[in-house]
Amino acid sequence: MASRRDLGVAAVATAASAVLFFFGTGFAPVAALAWLAPLPVLALAPRVSGRVAFGAGALAYLLGSAGTWPYYLDSIDVPLPAALSIILGSSALLGLGALLLRALIDRPLLAAVAPGALWCGAVYLVSLVSPIGMMYQLATSVTDLPVVTQVAALTGAWGVEFLVLFVPSAVAVLTVAGAHRARTAVVAGLVVVATLGFGIVRLGADEPPGRTVATVAANEPHWAADVAEPAGRDLVQSYVDRIAALPDGVDLVVLPEGNFAADDASLPALVEPMRRVARGTGADIVAGVVLGTGGKRYNVSLAIPAAGGEPVAYRKWHIGGGPLSTGDELGFLDSATGLQNCLDLNFPDPSRTYARDGARLMAIPAADGDLNGWQHARQGLLRGVENGFAVAWSAQLGTSLLADGHGRPLAEAATISGPGFAVTVADVPDGPGATPYSRLGDWFAWLCLAVTLGVCVLARTRVGKPTWTREEQQVTTR
Numbered sequence: 001m002a003s004r005r006d007l008g009v010a011a012v013a014t015a016a017s018a019v020l021f022f023f024g025t026g027f028a029p030v031a032a033l034a035w036l037a038p039l040p041v042l043a044l045a046p047r048v049s050g051r052v053a054f055g056a057g058a059l060a061y062l063l064g065s066a067g068t069w070p071y072y073l074d075s076i077d078v079p080l081p082a083a084l085s086i087i088l089g090s091s092a093l094l095g096l097g098a099l100l101l102r103a104l105i106d107r108p109l110l111a112a113v114a115p116g117a118l119w120c121g122a123v124y125l126v127s128l129v130s131p132i133g134m135m136y137q138l139a140t141s142v143t144d145l146p147v148v149t150q151v152a153a154l155t156g157a158w159g160v161e162f163l164v165l166f167v168p169s170a171v172a173v174l175t176v177a178g179a180h181r182a183r184t185a186v187v188a189g190l191v192v193v194a195t196l197g198f199g200i201v202r203l204g205a206d207e208p209p210g211r212t213v214a215t216v217a218a219n220e221p222h223w224a225a226d227v228a229e230p231a232g233r234d235l236v237q238s239y240v241d242r243i244a245a246l247p248d249g250v251d252l253v254v255l256p257e258g259n260f261a262a263d264d265a266s267l268p269a270l271v272e273p274m275r276r277v278a279r280g281t282g283a284d285i286v287a288g289v290v291l292g293t294g295g296k297r298y299n300v301s302l303a304i305p306a307a308g309g310e311p312v313a314y315r316k317w318h319i320g321g322g323p324l325s326t327g328d329e330l331g332f333l334d335s336a337t338g339l340q341n342c343l344d345l346n347f348p349d350p351s352r353t354y355a356r357d358g359a360r361l362m363a364i365p366a367a368d369g370d371l372n373g374w375q376h377a378r379q380g381l382l383r384g385v386e387n388g389f390a391v392a393w394s395a396q397l398g399t400s401l402l403a404d405g406h407g408r409p410l411a412e413a414a415t416i417s418g419p420g421f422a423v424t425v426a427d428v429p430d431g432p433g434a435t436p437y438s439r440l441g442d443w444f445a446w447l448c449l450a451v452t453l454g455v456c457v458l459a460r461t462r463v464g465k466p467t468w469t470r471e472e473q474q475v476t477t478r
Helices: 004-024 029-034 039-047 050-064 066-073 080-103 106-131 157-174 180-205 229-244 268-281 342-346 351-356 373-387 436-440 444-457 470-476
Strands: 211-218 252-254 258-261 284-293 296-304 312-315 335-340 361-366 388-393 399-403 408-412 421-428
Touching: 004 029, 004 050, 029 157, 029 408, 039 050, 039 080, 039 157, 039 312, 039 444, 050 066, 050 080, 080 106, 080 157, 080 408, 080 444, 106 157, 106 180, 106 252, 106 444, 157 180, 157 268, 157 373, 157 444, 180 312, 211 388, 211 399, 229 258, 229 268, 252 388, 258 268, 268 284, 296 361, 312 335, 342 361, 342 373, 351 373, 351 436, 361 373, 373 388, 373 399, 373 436, 399 421, 408 421
Parallel strands: 211 252, 252 284, 258 284, 335 361, 361 388
Antiparallel strands: 211 421, 284 296, 296 312, 388 399, 399 408
């Protein structure tokens, strides 16, 4: 049974990690705190019983994620069972990570690797069966540190997700790892130096010229306004007027997901006004449309070229359930500019396929859910780093974002309740193009699964092993 002193120390560590998780992760994170958040409970784990280690880790994450509860528990996109699974499952994973670190403390390098490998491997398995895909919970928190996120071009964002747990796990292990701590410190240091070095080199590369891009989103959200009705046509005209008022030189404008509804008969009521303003400004336009055609309805990213010609309709691949049909084909506005749609970025494809087919810029109408808008836009940014394309993310209710192919934000604007439009404008260079991740896929996530299986087998006989006493730590760390 845990002593009163152990429980007191555990309570302090749990509270510290919970506060750091609250401010360091979620929908408005402070990137530097994300690296510190797991440290108190992971450093605690080898010094207390397995039950206390697990409980402290799980409770710290549960309380630290409280800022995301209102979104998950009230989201129309995330069913309640899925929301509870995300909240409780993530908390259990951190608790199990602390338990593994404790059980493997006499093999310090494995102990440092285990929490991150477990986290990434388990979340990856969930992503394979989830109808809504997944957002990188830890990696999105550190996207303000592009020198770190460049590793996603090799490993996918799984590598970033892993590092956010590996670094504090290594520090925690080094406080108790005895005679082996030098080896662990060297390996951890090499990983950090290699990550930062790769990031510095990649960020220093010359960027090819691209396009001047704008996102335009009405601050008063509209879902599927029927362009056959006066209100829908008025909405079309308001967007046309705002596009016409953009600065000279803009050559691509991206509007939010699902703004308009049309069928084959009414579609010209949207296309013709947009075509006229596209021709007048010289800007291609990408609009989000719920389109009825062939007896089915699709969530479409519709590209209207300024040079004329037929619009390009990309049908959203991933809809997470509901009455709409899905597409399975890519949509290119031109040879370097691809089209996607909101939830598609929760999945590795079609992003990887686009990259292999030459996409350097992705135009993405999105809807989002207000609270998670910043995080979801950063999910799109990470897909861009993974696959070497710049991102133009236009959110109906969230955060519009322009970012280059190395994940550096160039402009962003949050939609707010009220009149007017949220607008971003920036010169967006073409991304560097297909990356090793684009070609190799989620190899790092599979590696994490293999490592997790191995350490779980090794730890099976060690979970109940007594933790080190303070006297033993003093002897082995001299």
